[in-house]
Amino acid sequence: RKEVEQDPGPFNVPEGATVAFNCTYSNSASQSFFWYRQDCRKEPKLLMSVYSSGNEDGRFTAQLNRASQYISLLIRDSKLSDSATYLCAGESSGGYNKLIFGAGTRLAVHP
Amino acid sequence: GAVVSQHPSWVICKSGTSVKIECRSLDFQATTMFWYRQFPKQSLMLMATSNEGSKATYEQGVEKDKFLINHASLTLSTLTVTSAHPEDSSFYICSADGRQGYEAFFGQGTRLTVV
Numbered sequence: 001r002k003e004v005e006q007d008p009g010p011f012n013v014p015e016g017a018t019v020a021f022n023c024t025y026s027n028s029a030s031q032s033f034f035w036y037r038q039d040c041r042k043e044p045k046l047l048m049s050v051y052s053s054g055n056e057d058g059r060f061t062a063q064l065n066r067a068s069q070y071i072s073l074l075i076r077d078s079k080l081s082d083s084a085t086y087l088c089a090g091e092s093s094g095g096y097n098k099l100i101f102g103a104g105t106r107l108a109v110h111p
Numbered sequence: 112g113a114v115v116s117q118h119p120s121w122v123i124c125k126s127g128t129s130v131k132i133e134c135r136s137l138d139f140q141a142t143t144m145f146w147y148r149q150f151p152k153q154s155l156m157l158m159a160t161s162n163e164g165s166k167a168t169y170e171q172g173v174e175k176d177k178f179l180i181n182h183a184s185l186t187l188s189t190l191t192v193t194s195a196h197p198e199d200s201s202f203y204i205c206s207a208d209g210r211q212g213y214e215a216f217f218g219q220g221t222r223l224t225v226v
Contacts, residue, residue: 034214043117043204043217044155087155089215098145099206099215103154 003027004090006102013109017078021105023088024070030091033071035062038085038104047086048073078109114138115207117218124195124225132190132221134205140185141207145215146178149202161188161205195225 006023013019025033032051036044048055050062050071061074071088085104092098114137124130134144144161159180160168167180179191192199202222206215 032214041202041222043220046214046216049214092157098157098160100157101155 002102003092003100004088004102006088006105008103008105010106010108013078013107015078015080015109015111017109018074018076019078019107020072020074021086021088021107022070022072023102023105024068025088025090026069027091027093027100028066028069029093032091033062033064034089034099035060035071035073036087036089036101038087040085044087044101075107078107080109080111083107083109115141115205115216115218117205117221119221120219121222122224124223126196126225127194129191129193130195130223132192132203132205132223134188134190134207134218136186136207139207141188142185144182144188144205144207146180146188146190147204147206149204149220155204158190161190163188192223195223197225199223200225 003026034049035047037047038044048062050064054063059076063072085106087104088102089099092100116135116137118133142163146158147155148158149155157170158173161180161182163182163185169175177193182188202220204220205218
């Protein structure tokens with residue numbers, strides 16, 4: 001089993017829709033999780049950190065469910081500019097401050 | 112946030128030659144940097160952990176003699192792809208830990224094409 005797994009999508013949604021992605025992780029000792037956004041042929045950029053109490057930033061809400069070992073990202077009122085690949089990341093069980101990334105979920109927002 | 116600079120952004124080289132990629136932390140010291148590889152439409156795959164002043168730690172399946180990593184200072188790590196072959200063509204990205212915890216800040220990436 002991969003340490004971090006995501007539904008690859010693509011998720012095709014109209015502008016204004018609400019969309020949610022889940023990401024499961026296997027390292028129960030992981031304390032920190034992150035959502036990154038990656039545009040085509042670019043490096044990932046940090047979108048949000050996800051700590052035990054979750055996190056909200058404007059239209060974006062991230063949640064952590066330790067019992068079921070998953071994190072989620074909710075995007076409200078989707079914009080065309082939200083089209084990208086969203087990567088979740090958690091701490092590797094191998095330690096050493098290593099992050100392990102999911103394969104990414106592709107989101108396409110259309111007019 | 113922290114700034115990580117990677118150079119070059121893209122490179123085309125002939126099969127059998129070596130290519131060096133630099134990763135610099137511009138406004139902080141990074142004792143640890145990470146090198147990833149990403150093939151089209153695939154996930155970031157961690158190749159190795161670069162440790163300042165000591166040997167890099169390679170992930171399983173990554174050839175340490177092919178992908179040479181040097182982390183000679185607290186602000187610079189280099190990845191050298193030796194005797195490159197077309198199958199080494201990929202997007203190589205470095206990252207360094209942010210000052211506030213585990214979040215990683217990425218360089219701009221290097222698109223390597225071996226012909």
